[in-house]
Amino acid sequence: MRPADTAPSAIDAGYLNELTSLTKPFGVTHTGVTSADVLTRARAAIEDRMRRGLTDGMQFTFRNPARSTEPQRALTEAQSVLAAALPYLLDDVARPPGRQARVARYAWSDNYQPLRLALDAVVSRLRIDGHRAVAFVDDNSIVDREIAYRAGIGWFGKNANLLLPGAGSWFVLGCVITTAALPRTETVVDDGCGACRRCIDACPTGAIIEPGVIDAGRCLAWVLQKPGSIPVELRRLIADRIYGCDDCQEVCPPTVRYGPTHRAQSRVAAKAWLPLLDLLDGTDEQLIATWRPWYLANRDPRWIRRNALVVLGNIGDAADPEVQAVLRRYLTHDDAILREHAQWAAASLQGAP
Ligand code: B12
Ligand code: SF4
Ligand code: SF4
Known part of the structure; x- marks a missing residue:
């Protein structure tokens, strides 16, 4: 709590500026504030996806839609939610020689860690000023x-990604839910896609089945x-991922055009390519060290080996x-799933369709 001899800060645009300026040193470039009202559209979309069989066993926010779409369940008497976006685009990394496996850009370094630090700074300030607040970064809540x-x-x-005007979609997102009645910035950003449908046409598996709707089983x-x-039927399409x-x-024009104007501040070496045979030869401990920030079911290294x-x-x-x-080693592996994927790989290398 704020010491008794200091007056609490007035909640106005100046105060919001103070809060957002706390996030800048960690690399946050965009912030905004919405109410803590139920996310009715998201709840309807989640229920619709589940009804249509588009979630393919995903848990995340789908596990308990009533909770993941109601900020007041995360924090009773919440009034506002401060949203923040942090860019993750790093300079391209040339593919090293030899057999290399490709990592998606958001996983080249741990972007959630600086975002969490930024939002923790906001939470600390709000608490000092007598409000309750809690930060969520890529959390199922x-x-x-x-x-x-x-x-x-x-x-x-x-x-389905959130695109930021003049910046594109290479951003991770997080938020602070708080009892403070922060000034809201709820302007509706105009659709910038227009007639474009490049993403739909470029998706290797046809997973974007309608604008903004992903069939997870194919993504x-x-x-x-x-x-x-x-x-x-998806294995060939995985290519080197x-x-x-x-x-x-x-392929997204605004993201390609504007993304480079908002680069990540990461000082961590980009993990854009991984030597493929090392992944298949590595111990569990080595694999876990490689992909620690990634999400993998049950945090089990066998799924990395399967992908490899x-x-x-x-x-x-x-x-x-x-x-x-x-x-040869994986064809006699005691894990039936890995054995079967090795059989597929062997057949594929022999030219099987
Ligand atoms: C589950 C999940 C996934 C799933 C499913 C994704 C999906 N699109 O449904 C999988 C594993 C496939 C996935 C993949 C990726 N993800 Co993900 N994922 C999540 C997670 C955990 C929950 C998302 C969720 O609840 N979806 C619920 C559904 C219903 O929401 P939706 O699909 O966005 O639906 C909305 C739109 O349809 C929109 N809408 C309504 N009407 C209309 C009409 C039109 C015309 C349009 C266009 C939209 C629209 O409203 C709906 C409700 O909000 C969030 C983290 C979090 N806690 O939120 C990260 C998150 C969404 N993922 C993220 C990222 C980075 C990715 C990947 C880019 C990672 C990668 N490179 O591989 C891909 C992108 C795939 C894609 N094209 O969406 C970021 C997105 C950042 C951004 N700028 O958008 C998030 C926010 C993580 C984070 N905290 O930064 N993800
Ligand atoms: S599979 Fe399709 S929808 Fe999923 S991330 Fe790749 S291009 Fe996007
Ligand atoms: S590729 Fe085109 S349609 Fe797809 S998100 Fe980008 S601007 Fe919109």
Whole structure:
């Protein structure tokens, strides 16, 4: 709490500026404020996706839609939600020689950590001023894009990402829910997609089934995270991806044009490519160290190995003795799922369709 001899700050635009300026040193470029009212549109969309079988076992915000769309469940008597966006675009990294697996841009470094620090700074200030506040960064408790949309930060692209005017979609999102009645910035950002549909046409699996609607079972970002066997018809389409997919953003004109004007401040070396055979040879501990910030079902390294076997089947060379040795090992692996993916990889390298 604020010491008794200092008056609490008035909640006005100046106070909001003070809060947002706390986030800047951590790399946050855009903020906005919306009410803590129920996210009715997001709740309807989540229920609709579940009804239509588009969630493919995803938990996240789908596990308890009543909770993930109601800020007041996260913080009783909440009045406002401050949304924040932090850019994650880093300079391109040339593919190193040899067999390399591709990592999606948002996972090149841990972007959620600086965003969390930024939002923790806001929470601390609000608490000092006598308010209650809690920060959420990519947390299942709240639907981030809808909060940011309502706070006037961006529009929903047909690729389902939130695009920021003049900046594109290479941003991660988070928020602070608070009992403070902050001044709202709820302007509706105009749709900037117009007649464009490049993302829909470029998605390798046809996962964008309607503007803004993703069929998770076909979205490679989910396919590479989820547990179990990867559907055979998607394996070729995975190409060299080990984690995440960027295609629907790489083709997006505003993101391509404006993204480079908002680069990440990361000082961490970009993890854009991973040596494929190291992933298949590595111990559990080595693999966990590699992908610690990633989401993987049950945080189980076998899903990395499974993905790596698919990539091997797509970009390996059947004549290469190293590839042959690794395949031999996985063809007799005691994990049936890995064995089956190794069989697929071996057949694929022999030219099977
Ligand atoms: C589940 C999830 C996924 C799932 C499903 C994604 C999806 N689109 O449904 C999977 C694993 C596939 C995924 C993939 C990715 N994700 Co994700 N994911 C989430 C998570 C955990 C929950 C999202 C959610 O609740 N969706 C619910 C559904 C119903 O929402 P929606 O699809 O956005 O639906 C809205 C629109 O349809 C819109 N709408 C309504 N009417 C209309 C009409 C039109 C015409 C349009 C266009 C839109 C529209 O309103 C709906 C409700 O808000 C959030 C984190 C969080 N806590 O929110 C991150 C999050 C959405 N993901 C994020 C990222 C970065 C990604 C990837 C880019 C990662 C990657 N490179 O691989 C991909 C992008 C895939 C894509 N094209 O969406 C960021 C998005 C940042 C941004 N700028 O938008 C988030 C916010 C994480 C974060 N905190 O930064 N993700
Ligand atoms: S992330 Fe990849 S698979 Fe998913 S919708 Fe975008 S382009 Fe399609
Ligand atoms: S590619 Fe075109 S349609 Fe898709 S999100 Fe970008 S601007 Fe919108």
